[in-house]
Amino acid sequence: MNTPLDVLGRCSAVLRALSAREPGGATTTRAAADTGLPRPTVHRLLVGLEREGLVERLPGSAHWVLGAELYLLGRTASARYDVTVYARPYVQQLARLTGESAFFSARQGDETVCLIREDGSFPIRSHVLYEGIRLPLGVASAGLAILAHLPERDTEHFLSRTELTSAFGSAHAQEQLRERLADTRRRGWALNAGHIVEGSWGMGAAVFDSHDRPGWALSLTGVEQRFSGERQDEYGRLLLEAAHQLSQAIRQRGE
Structure with a gap:
């Protein structure tokens, strides 16, 4: 069974993989190859991240991109960093x-x-x-x-x-x-x-x-x-x- 730290680490890896593929994003298969994680695992993580607004799927496409919630969080953090x-x-x-x-x-x-x-x-x-x-x-x-x-x-x-x-x-x-x-x-x-x-x-x-x-x-x-x-x-x-x-x-x- 994955621990919360395992899940957080894998989510972070997926987000970084999508970031490296901006602005066009990446398919589930491409993100799995970039992270070295199994494709079913990456798909499950992407669906969960989508629920939280951290990623989204481009309309009419199989490509995933970073979501609006990350932009809002980043705007808040930018004052410090x-x-x-x-x-x-x-x-x-x-x-x-x-x-x-x-x-x-x-x-x-x-x-x-x-x-x-x-x-x-x-x-x-x-x-x-x-x-x-x-x-x-x-x-x-x-x-x-x-x-x-x-x-x-x-x-x-x-x-x-x-x-x-x-x-x-x-x-x-x-x-x-x-x-x-x-x-x-x-x-x-x-x-x-x-x-x-x-x-x-x-x-x-x-x-x-x-x-x-x-x-x-x-x-x-x-x-x-x-x-x-x-x-x-x-x-x-x-x-x-x-x-x-x-x-x-x-x-x-x-x-």
Whole structure:
């Protein structure tokens, strides 16, 4: 028999799976594949979540999407957690100054969630990241920047219980990941040298709260040719300056 904690954990997994598939949502079969749960279990959970208004089925479709009740709950919680109003000008500034796609991501447990995307003027863009995508810490430059600046015990705990190679390739093996974490601490900013999609590079810098904890990250993505040599140094400087200023703004807000 499932305990209440089992059910809550499975409901949370289903909601996250739907979130990752917004705005089009996901079928029951797709949500089951994304969560690794049996299809009958996912169907039962979706029906229960629908009764509470937490999910709904698109009219005339087999796709499930997040429900209105989640929006209302989120609006209430945003007064405590939403810092996108502070971050957006910095994301826009980074996109304007570099011509690349700029992002703002938040840490949520062992993952980062992309909250803002702003495309720059350079016509060739990377589409690896988009608003709403969730990635484990250590994957992509935002998650790498955050993981590198966590307290050492937290970083080691994450590494001890996490295996990334099966989903993201051998470049995310422990030895390589530790080298990138060390490089990030040395430089201050993180570099993803095409480790998710070949030719798609990214750079990121951590943003800190009032307790000096890395809760967010600013990042840039683009094609490899745009992230080498002197331009890499320039982007790193711009990211660190913007991350420092945004950290100050968040601290003054009292986060």
